[in-house]
Amino acid sequence: MLKRQEATWQMLNAADVKKLYEVKDKFLSNIDTPPIFAEFVKLSGMSESKLKRLFKQIFGNSIYSYYQSFRMKEAAYLIKEECLSVSEVGYRLGFSNLSHFSRLFETHIGVKPKKYSLN
Numbered sequence: 001m002l003k004r005q006e007a008t009w010q011m012l013n014a015a016d017v018k019k020l021y022e023v024k025d026k027f028l029s030n031i032d033t034p035p036i037f038a039e040f041v042k043l044s045g046m047s048e049s050k051l052k053r054l055f056k057q058i059f060g061n062s063i064y065s066y067y068q069s070f071r072m073k074e075a076a077y078l079i080k081e082e083c084l085s086v087s088e089v090g091y092r093l094g095f096s097n098l099s100h101f102s103r104l105f106e107t108h109i110g111v112k113p114k115k116y117s118l119n
Contacts, residue, residue: 020054023040051063071093079116086101
C-alpha cells in the first residue's frame with residue numbers, strides 16, 4: 001500500500017519529452033473540443049500507461065485535468081480581459097451545458113463566472 005502512494009519517477013529521454021510537449025500543444029491548440037486520448041497515444045508513439053505516467057511527471061497533472069485547468073484560465077481571461085459574457089465564453093470553449101461550465105469555473109477559479117465578471 002505504501003508503494004502505491006509513492007510517486008515513481010521514470011528517467012526521461014529527450015525524445016519522450018519532445019513528444020509530450022507535442023501532445024500538450026496539440027490539445028491546447030483546440031481547447032473547445034475535449035482531448036481524444038487515442039490520438040495522443042498515436043502521436044506520442046507511447047503506450048497509454050507510459051503517456052499518462054510521463055505527462056503527469058512532467059506537467060504535474062493528468063492530461064484531462066491539465067486541459068480543464070487551462071480551459072478555465074482561458075475562460076477567466078476572456079471574461080475579464082475581453083469582456084465577453086459568461087454564456088459566450090462557455091459556448092466558445094465548447095460547453096453546451098452552461099451550468100456545468102459555471103460549476104467547473106467555480107471549482108477552478110473559486111467564484112462563479114458571473115460574480116467574477118462583476119469584480
